[in-house]
Amino acid sequence: xxxxxxxxxxEVEVSDPTTVAVLVQQLTLSPRGVAVAVNGEVVPRxxxxxxxxTDGDEVEVLMAVQGG
Amino acid sequence: MGTGGGSVNLAVLxxxxxxxxxxLTTVAMRRVDAVSGMGVFPxxxxxxxxxxxNTAGCRTASEAVLTAExxxxxxxxxxxxxxxxxxxxxxxxxxxELLTAAEQLVxxxxxxxxxxxxxxxxxxxxxxxxxxxVMPLGSPIGSGLGIRNPHNIALIVEEATxxxxxxxxxxxxSDAVQAMELGCDGVLLAxxxxxxxxxxxxxxxxxxxxxxxxxxxxxxxxxxxxxxxASSPPVYE
Numbered sequence: 145x146x147x148x149x150x151x152x153x154x155e156v157e158v159s160d161p162t163t164v165a166v167l168v169q170q171l172t173l174s175p176r177g178v179a180v181a182v183n184g185e186v187v188p189r190x191x192x193x194x195x196x197x198t199d200g201d202e203v204e205v206l207m208a209v210q211g212g
Numbered sequence: 213m214g215t216g217g218g219s220v221n222l223a224v225l226x227x228x229x230x231x232x233x234x235x236l237t238t239v240a241m242r243r244v245d246a247v248s249g250m251g252v253f254p255x256x257x258x259x260x261x262x263x264x265x266n267t268a269g270c271r272t273a274s275e276a277v278l279t280a281e282x283x284x285x286x287x288x289x290x291x292x293x294x295x296x297x298x299x300x301x302x303x304x305x306x307x308x309e310l311l312t313a314a315e316q317l318v319x320x321x322x323x324x325x326x327x328x329x330x331x332x333x334x335x336x337x338x339x340x341x342x343x344x345x346v347m348p349l350g351s352p353i354g355s356g357l358g359i360r361n362p363h364n365i366a367l368i369v370e371e372a373t374x375x376x377x378x379x380x381x382x383x384x385x386s387d388a389v390q391a392m393e394l395g396c397d398g399v400l401l402a403x404x405x406x407x408x409x410x411x412x413x414x415x416x417x418x419x420x421x422x423x424x425x426x427x428x429x430x431x432x433x434x435x436x437x438x439x440x441x442a443s444s445p446p447v448y449e
Binding site: 152153154171172176177178179180181184186188189204205206207208209210211212 | 216
């Protein structure tokens, strides 16, 4: 079954059940300094592996950059 | 000193940060797919400078609160430079959204450092809801127009119950001196250094300017007079 997520504002289709940990791994090589929110709630780093993503979830994956 | 505003490479930025004497530097939060490379982390670690995350780019209180929460998780700090701007043309703070976000973040245990207008009443309200400092602008972000309303900055300082940091608009060293002479507790600047022809030299100038302005403020300036007053005794009397 396909699962449709909205990741950083873009629609992403995943075939297998995915966790936050797997998604972060796909998005960035250096998860240090990265933070994740699912549906407007922060998911602490320790909970990434157990955080199952389901159809329609809105995921934000942010990191610190130069600015300000 | 902040890390934004210019197009310096990371090596020059590092040297400029060191020359400025800062112990804290602002960093922004961005979606990872919009970022290339490793970000600023390794650099800050190398120079022993703590990151101060900001909520740059946020337009509403709810965006700013979520960004602050993500920054706390990413950087393991409760400190947040709160920015909630109204539009791209001026990047001026939206006072209503700013105050709402400040109140919520204080309630959530953050040390809130709000970028605010040079409005003494708004500064008072931000301090009243529990902000740890107020950071009024001298002029719009990146404009380098200096302090457009020194009278308002002086009013903010006069009644401040928290530190006042002049944030935004500093174009050159004399602007930083002026901020400190007005009684500000510090300045926050980026573009003036990162956009300078020689960023490291400008960062050094800013460090000296802040020290100089603070000393002058504490020493107390002489009163301004309309007419001359001879500084030597008369020759024939």
